[in-house]
Amino acid sequence: MSNRRRSHNSNQPLQKRVLSPFFKFLKPGLDFVLPQMCLLCDEETEKxxxxxxxxxxxxxxxxxxxxxxxxxxKKGPLCHLCKKEGRLDHGRAWMVFIPPSDRLIHHYKYRKKTKLAHLFGRAMASLIHADHLLKNADVITPVPLFWWKRLRRGYNQAALLSRIISEETGIRTQDILKRVKNTKTQTRLSESEREKNVMNAFTLHTNSFKNQNVILIDDVLTTGATMNECARVLKEHGATEVYSCVAAITPG
Ligand SMILES: [Zn+2]
Ligand SMILES: [Zn+2]
Incomplete structure (x- = not known):
């Protein structure tokens, strides 16, 4: 470890040291002149x-x-969850949802660090570019939030990713699905509870995806209950194949 790194770790981050207690009030205007801090290690970062x-x-x-x-x-071709009840035809994920990537997702989803969408979205676009099925998909669509959750959070984290991925890949993005049930947060639910929780939670905004291949976009995929339910609705209404692309996925 370098001296520079040691000296930084022993101190409080510069922004907080200088600006507290006016930190929150002043920070937006000073982001241009003060160094940014890495969300994971508190070191200065230029970009x-x-x-x-x-x-x-x-x-x-x-x-x-x-x-x-x-x-x-460990061994292919399918994970234990897809063997049981998989409705996705194909999918790719960027990070494994373990420390420290779970902290990044938490910042992105719950702490309004929406600029992370650029990091995640570009990485996901690269995965799509490199994948023979995903790169030829017709449309990408975000997993929707219930309107109340979207209003409270101020953004849909999956929709931000879809926009960036669309810009990077040239594949059009469209809000196809609508969440009509205010489902419980899945974190503490078992596999079967998750399936029940999202059952009939989605309807359609449009059915302009008939006979097309659709990529579902989300930040995290855990048991796949949400993605499977979205895929079921899309296929029932005429999608040819349904793929997924996520920023992080739990290990098998
Ligand atoms: Zn760092
Ligand atoms: Zn699987």
């Missing part, structure tokens, strides 16, 4: 929200992966 060093150590998904959802597996 983005994560420093190059932390980016190098993110746990990325490596093969072998489940052919349907993109989850890392």
């Amino acid at each position: 983005g929200m994560v420093c190059d060093n932390c980016l190098d150590y993110l746990p990325l998904v490596n093969p072998p992966v489940c052919q349907h959802c993109g989850r890392p597996v």
Whole structure:
């Protein structure tokens, strides 16, 4: 570890030290003149929200992966969840949802660090470019939030990703699905409770995707209950194949 790194770690981050207690009030205007801090290590970083060093150590998904959802597996072709009840035809994921990538997702989803959408969206677009099925899809669509949750959070994290991925890949993005049930947060639910929780939670805004291949976009895929339910609705209404692309996925 370098001296520079040691000296930084022993101190409070510069922005907080200088600006407290007016930190919150002054920060937006001073972001241009003060260095940014990495969300994971509190080191100064010149660009983005994560420093190059932390980016190098993110746990990325490596093969072998489940052919349907993109989850890392010890042995293929499918993970135990897709073997049981998989409705996705194919999928890719960027990071494994373990420390420290779970902290990044938490910042993105619950702490309004929406600039992370650029980091995640570009990485997901690269996965799509490199995948023979995903790159030829007709449309991408975000997993929707219930209107109340969207209003409270101020944004749909999946919709921000869809916009960036669309810009990067040239595949059109469209809000196809609508969440009509205010489902419980899935974190503490078992596999079967999750399935029940999202059952009939989605309807359609449009059916302009008939006979087309659709990529569902979300920040995290855990048991796949939400994605499977979205895929079921899309296929019932005429989608040819349904794929997924997510920023992070739980290990197999
Ligand atoms: Zn860092
Ligand atoms: Zn799978």
